[in-house]
Amino acid sequence: MKHFEANFDGLVGPTHNYAGLSFGNVASQSNAAQVSNPKDAAKQGLKKAKALADMGMVQGMLAPQERPDIHTLRRVGFTGSDADVLAQAAKASPVLLQACASASSMWTANAATVSPSADSDDGKLHFTPANLVDKLHRSIEPVTTGNILKAIFTDERYFAHHQHLPEHPHFGDEGAANHTRLCHDYGKAGVEVFVYGRSVADLSRPAPVKYPARQTLEASQAVARLHQLSDDRTVYMQQNPDVIDQGVFHNDVIAVGNQNVLFYHEQAFLETQAKLAEIDKKMHGNTHFIEVPTAKVSVQDAVKSYLFNTQIITLSDGNMAIIAPTDCQENPAVHAYLNELVTLNTPIKAVHYFDVKQSMQNGGGPACLRLRVAMNETELAAVNPQVMMNDALFARLNQWVDKHYRDRLSTQDLADPQLLMESRTALDELTQIMKLGSVYQFQR
Incomplete structure (x- = not known):
């Protein structure tokens, strides 16, 4: 039987905008209030996904969420018609309206944590939507995320779906952005590496002082329990709090893995050598650890270019390739490093560059989108x-x-009732194209 890793990319939604909502995400904050192009953003994402399919990868798409989220605005006291709700929110709390209009579900690396059937005790493929409690605009996603995943992975013989973790900072969960699965073969049991920023129970652990540590150890442990992962199939690593304070808000901004390769920055983790030894032991050896030294790529250049928010894929010939944003090509230090990397004795033999600038400017690279x-x-x-x-x-x-997307959108446009109508019309048609059923609140 064939085994492989599929990528499911998030479709960029019709309300893609630059509101700068993500504190701790340097790109998101630095581009706040710029005018966005939702049409270009969606097409850039589709082009990248199609290119991977053409390379022979198994590639799917995930639908965006309904935005602006009128349901949430009504929950906090705005009333009347939908147009009234938008007008009241725009006047009383523009930041709240912006949060409820964010297209952040496009970054599906945060959508959920996934454990394959080869790892779980019950032999099923497990999904747990991330609760994303650290950011208001993302915390409203998990219910609809669960609906969409259930509409795609429907057969209970093979797929197990879990409710997102309790909505409290104790269980702050950012999904696959802080989770990497390593293995020698996709169809054989692997090692699931959970990277956390802080521990609620152990306050003696180092913690960032400028930006929040979004993922807790306790959340990672809870997901591992839900997914029926044994101790010899899990490793918990703490992210270096110093790099969190430099804008590394998720592990996938500083490290990425594929099969038996872990590609990471020198400053990514605490207790690095001990944890790498644990991974290698549980992998039974033959693990490739590719460390990028600070002397060649600074943390600042890694964050700016999203060197580690790249995808590492295994091609049909068994060699690996990196899917990188063109920002890596435009950064001299990063480009020089990637040119050197493909000449080294590692499984990574090629780099392919893609323009995903609309996503990059809002704080998400190619790996965020899948x-x-x-x-x-x-x-x-x-x-x-x-x-x-x-x-x-x-x-x-x-x-x-x-047919449905605008080519220009400012944060002032988010209160336009016509934008809500356009978005709902588009999503209603999309659920028919993708045969998803009624996954959105407005359809029920």
Whole structure:
């Protein structure tokens, strides 16, 4: 039976804007109040996803969420018609309206944590949506995320879906952005590496002082329990609080893994050598640890270029390639390092660059846009086929974007009732294209 890692990329939503909502995300904050181009953003993401499908990767798409989120605005006391709710929120609390209009669900690396059937005790593929409690605009996502995942991975014989963790900082969970699975073969049991920023129970551990540590050890342990992962299949590593304070808000901004390769910055973790030894032991050796030294790439250059928010994929010939944003190509230090990397004796043999600037300017690179799902061909056959990327879906979704998306959006536009109508019309049509059923609040 064939085994592989599929990528499910998030479609950029019609309200893609630059509100600068993510404290601790340097790119998000530095581009606040700029005018965005939702149409370009969506097409950049689709082009990247289609390119991976053309490389032979198994590639799917995840639908965006309804925005502005009128349901949440009503929960906090705004009343009347939808237009009234938008007007009241825009006047009383523009920041709240911006949070409820964010297209942040496009970054599906935060959508959930996924454990393949090869790792779990019950032999099922497990999904737990992230609660994302550290950021208001993301904390409103998990219920709809769960609905969308259930509409794609429907067969209970193969897929297990869990409710997101309790909505409290004790269980702050950022999903796969702080989780990497290592293995020698996608179909064999691997080691799931959970990276946390702080421990609620152990206050003696170092912690950042400028920016928040979004992932807790306790959340990671809870997800491992839900996914029925044994101790010899899990490793917990603490992110270096100093790099969090330099804008490394998730582990996937400073490290990324694929199969038996962990690609990371010298300053990424605490107790690095001891934890790498634990990983190698549980992997039974033959693990490639590729450390990028600070002398060659500074943390600042890594954050600016998103060197580690790249995808490492395994091609059909068994070699690995990096999917990088063009920002890596434009950064002299990073570009020089990547040119050197492909000449070294590692499994990574090539780098492919993609323009995802609309996402990058809002704080998310190529790896933010995808949720990785290791699976086998039987499990893939049980996936909703209408979400899988091919020539027909690529053409259909580009036509859909052309029909429904604006090419210019400012934060002032978020109160426009017409934008809400456009978004709902687009999403209602999308659920028919992708055969998702009624996953949105407005459809019920």
